[in-house]
Amino acid sequence: MSNTIVNEMKIVKAESSKIQDVDFDNIDFGRVFTDHMFSCDFKDGKWQTPEITPYQPLTIDPSARVFHYGQAVFEGMKAFKDDKDAVWLFRPEDNFNRINISAKRLAMPEFPKEYFFNGLETLLKLDKEWVKKGDGNALYIRPFIIASEPAISASPAEEYKFMIICSPVKAYYKDKIKVVIAEKYSRSADGGVGFAKAAGNYAAQFYPTKLVQETGFHQVIWTDANTHEYLEEAGTMNIFFRINDKLVTAPTSDRILDGITRKSIIQIAKDNNIEVDIRPVTVKEIKEAAKDGSLKEIFGSGTAAVVSPISAFKHGEEVFDVVEPENTYHGMFKRQLMDIQYNIAEDKHGWRYKI
Template sequence: MNNAIINNMEITTVNESKINSVDFESIAFGREFTDHMFSCDFKDGKWQTPKITPYQPLTLDPSARVFHYGQAVFEGMKAFKDDMDDVWLFRPEDNFNRINISAKRLAIPEFPKEYFLNGLSALIDLERDWIKKGEGNALYIRPFVIATEPAISASPANEFKFMIICSPVKSYYKGKVSVVFAQDYSRSANGGVGFAKAAGNYAAQFYPTSLVQKEGYQQIIWTDANTHEYLEEAGTMNIFFRVNDTLLTAPTSDRILDGITRKSIIQLAKDNNVAVEVRPVSVKEIKEAAKNGSLKEIFGSGTAAAVSPISDFKHGEETFKLEEQEDSYATFFKKKLTDIQYNRTEDKHAWRVKVEK
């Protein structure tokens, strides 16, 4: 092990990387992890000295509050390598801001910006060999925070652990995605935690999603909990609908995640004179558009999924297939987005942040 203190951060590196044991060509999403991890504990009312250490298991008391009351939030980010071997992050401050918004909603202390950005940069610099060049290749980055205080009384914890781990990845979905419009189950409700990246939001989706997967579908597009009449977002993606040449997407709210890829696509649409409407989108409207031929595309957006075209959808007993579009908006926006992320084009919104060596 090699030890150092850099920018008030304790860094311990591995003697030998495990990278040569990884088959990058057949890697499964989120199954392999890099050599190091970042961690920082909250104790005695403040965040302690951040650390980067070799990737290793955690030891937690069985009474750690995260196991009993679900105080856990996370983020999803990616780092990309360009043709010159430089490494880039995409809108990292947005992820920092959002994890603190999520944390606040779950009574978790906000994490210091300097710790987050410095720790993230130092960790990614250590792991830059894990980031492979080429379209679709990236390093998926998972910041998260959990309640570690050993106590099972039903109250907020006083001790937490903030961590960042990394996983080399390829595409999340291969090919197009089939979806079901929700009618019975709900993802979130007014006044709840739908806008936060809370761990429990995803756990609650697994059962209804497993039901539609048995029918051959991959995801649910969730509808509003009150009426199930308005389309909101999918399990791992925000959703866009192309009706004629206009993009439609639901507005963010306390039920819908403020997706960073979603925001980027909305801005790219404006940059390229594509009409975009951020407004409630009804199931009835989309079904009618599918029947009269004006619904051209549906696609999802998210850090893991990037831009994922949807091939067909089901609502009740009705199914609808979407035809291939020669001027596909999904293809267009995916290229615009990835050209920025991989440093292939101008970044006029300063979304790209270089990881310095």
């Protein structure tokens, strides 16, 4: 290994790459990781010198507060490679802002912007060969912060670890999915942490999701905690409905994540002169639209999933198939979004970020 200091960042390069051992045509989402990782510790009231090292296990005390009090937040990003071997990020400043919003909500220190972008760029340059060309290929990037201080005391930690790891990926959902509308369980509540990418939000989803998967469905459409009358998110995605030719989605709130793909789809819809209605959406309304034929599409959006069509939904004992028109919004949105991400189409909103 070679040790260097670049821009006040310690870099220890891997002696050799493991990339030759990876079958990129048959890869499970999020199970293979690149050669290097970025880390930075928060101690004595400030962030220390960041470093990039070979990807390796961590040594962490069993009493680290993350294990006992759940101080953990994360982000999901992707890097894309165009036909000229240039690597691009998509709206990374939104990810940077959101991880600090999440951190603040969990009483964690915000991470410096210079460290974030310098670490991200250096890491991607080192592991550039892991970003593969081709439609659907990407490098998934996972920044996260955990409370690392060894102390079993129910209060915010005084030590943290910020890290970035990367994983080559293909599609998250290969087929259309079927969902169940929640009637009992809730993802989040007013005044809670639903708007943050807190690790515990996802852990709390696993059990109700497991229950619906046992019945042949894939995900849960979450409803409001008070009445279960309003539709909010689909599994790990924001959710959209096409009613006739109008695109409808719920507004962000304390309960709903401000999805970056969601915001991009709303803008792309407007660019295509599609009417977008951002408002509370009731279960009753969507069921009635399914019955009278005005419900044309349901789809979810997210960094991992990009755009995922929903073929059927269940509420109570009723199951509704979603019969799509020939030319779908979700297909158009996904294509136009990916063409921007892969540097194929014009980026008139300045979303791309070149590495």
